Amino acid sequence: MLFKQLLIQKSYSDRIRSHKRNLKRNVTGSAFCFALMLLVFSTITVLSTQSVYAQQDTTAQTTTDETAATTDGADAAAGASPEVIAQGKELFDGNCAQCHAVHKKVVGPALNGAEGRWGSRAATINFIKYPERTINSGNAYAKKLYDEYQQYMPNHDFFKDEQVAAILDYISTVPVPTAAVAATGGDTGGGGQEGGTANSGLLLGIVIALIAILLVVALVLVVLTSVLSNYLKREKLEEDENTVVTQSIFDFKAFFTSPGFIGVVLFVLVAVGAKELFAGLWTIGVQQGYAPTQPIKFSHKLHAGLYEIDCKFCHSGVEKGKSAVIPSANVCMNCHGELRRGSPEIQKIYNAIEKNEPIQWVRVHNLPDLSYFNHSQHVKVGGIECQTCHGEIQEMEVVQQVSLLTMGWCINCHRQWDVNAKGNDYYDNLIKLHESTSKEPLKVEDIGGLECSKCHY
Structure with a gap:
């Protein structure tokens, strides 16, 4: 009977000892598994979000391409002949495009609808050829332009009236860019850049939040492990049980001083050093990134x-x-x-x-x-x-x-x-x-x- 009780007590003591021995390992293993699952979840979330944004971008691009395709027939709708329009385009690119665009203001005003604002083609041609004289003559619209832009447009009196008319014919055939359509309220991808920026910010915020959660969980698990270890140390344990509780799960000193670890570190250092050496040799004479200071700050x-x-x-x-x-x-x-x-x-x-x-x-x-x-x-x-x-x-x-x-x-x-x-x-x-x-x-x-x-x- 006594022998049987001793066997039961020994069995119970072995179970307790085994439980305490594995306590810290179980906590650490749970922490590792939880961290791994959180990392996998973060990766899946990021990839899914990127996939959605890429699909949205593709859809927006398709819509933009379709909208642009509807303007292909704009030239055919113009009253002037194709030869006149081609001549106007050449003259516009060589003389006007440096300061003007057709559908938006750059250095000077947008030229779309210029004839309507001037009232007639003859008045428009006269201003293009003699802008300063027109402004000084007291023309109300010319004076308004000067007050807005505070500068005179150079005279273009070297143009013939037919050449200026060709430029105006070309301007009337230039279709409205898709970006301008979007700006006026169309849904051809307007705000896409802002949306892309917002999406990038949201994605970055999600990643940062997940990393923060991972760090908090890891910190909580470390605190729990420390609390449990301190609690067990205060208990009256047998010598072998106390050794299990107080022993380190991972011997960092032994790991970092092992020949294997030292060999791996030396190999990585030598490999990286050799790679950088050869990369440096290959860049001799290469001036990529060279940006000298110029005598005039031209932008x-x-x-x-x-x-x-x-x-x-x-x-x-x-x-x-x-x-x-x-x-x-x-x-x-x-x-x-x-x-x-x-x-x-x-x-x-x-x-x-x-x-x-x-x-x-x-x-x-x-x-x-x-x-x-x-x-x-x-x-x-x-x-x-x-x-x-x-x-x-x-x-x-x-x-x-x-x-x-x-x-x-x-x-x-x-x-x-x-x-x-x-x-x-x-x-x-x-x-x-x-x-x-x-x-x-x-x-x-x-x-x-x-x-x-x-x-x-």
Whole structure:
């Protein structure tokens, strides 16, 4: 009987000891599982939210494209002939687009409906050719424009009346941009940028909230573990039970001083160091991010971005030859002969003209002398936009080099870029030969774009 009681007490004591031994491990395991589940839930939430926003963006883009498609027939509705409209567009782009847009105000007023505001085409033509004289004559609408913009538009008396009429015909055929439709209350994606910003903020808030919850839960579990450990330490426990309670679940000191951990750390340090060393060697001679201080604080964000002045107005050689051309002071005077003449930066242009000295602009994009690059071949023939190589230039206050401009960077472009053969009979036979042997589009590399002599003298 006594032996049986001893066996029962021993069994009970073993169960208690086993329970206490696993208490801390169970709490820690529960904390880990809860944290893992919370992390998985956070990831699923983020991915689901991004998927919804991406779908919304796609829907908005589709709607915008459909709205834009409804304006394709605007030119056909104009009374003027296509030749006159084409002439008007050419004259507008070359003389008016630097200060005016058709459907929104930039440097000057929007030109849509100008004839209606002036009352007749003859009055409109007269003002365009002789704006200062019209203002000084006391014309009420001309005086109103001057009071609003506080500047004279340059005379355009070099135009014939027929040329100004062609410009007006072209203006009447320009469709309202989808962005303008959205601004007037249409639902073609208006407010999409604001919605995207709000969505991004909401997503960031959700992630931060989940991380905060995870940290709070982890802190609570640590406190509970500490409280339970202290409670058990105050109990009268046997020596082996006390050892279980007081022992560390994870021996950090032994882990961090183990040969395996030290070896992994050394390997990572050596690998990262070697990677950075080779990366540094590859960047020798690369000026990506170079943004020198210029003698005049010229803002591309203001001119190309806000005022939407075409790059070709200042860089007139981009479609004609190898160099895009750094504009001379007289190009600046096309506008600043009248605009903002009192600005300290504009005065620097006047000083250069008075001294008959060029403005000492600092070149940003430099290629080695052994390399040949032709702007007209890429822009005029290839149809490549300036932003492809120069980045979002219309958003830069200070111009910087965005692309690598290395040989590998150029070669990758030649491998990936489709040849722009539209309207160019030169490529007709090449395209036929290529299509007879391949179903892939004709790339620049297929017409000799990787030959050394194409880029090197």
